[in-house]
Amino acid sequence: xxxxxxxxxxxxxxxxxxxxxxxxxxxxxxxxxxxxxxxxxxxxxxxxxxxxxxxxxxxxxxx
Numbered sequence: 001x002x003x004x005x006x007x008x009x010x011x012x013x014x015x016x017x018x019x020x021x022x023x024x025x026x027x028x029x030x031x032x033x034x035x036x037x038x039x040x041x042x043x044x045x046x047x048x049x050x051x052x053x054x055x056x057x058x059x060x061x062x063x
């Protein structure tokens with residue numbers, strides 16, 4: 001059973017078919033939905049990072 005699953009996984013990994021347009025659209029749609037669901041958290045993270053960059057740049061340029 002495990003060897004069958006392992007061989008299927010290997011076959012899937014070696015498959016060299018390119019992604020189609022539908023798959024790309026679905027991936028982009030999922031990313032957009034996730035970004036919309038977590039936009040407040042993402043904005044907070046970006047704001048914190050920008051504040052840290054601002055503080056560190058102030059330290060470097062004034063010190």
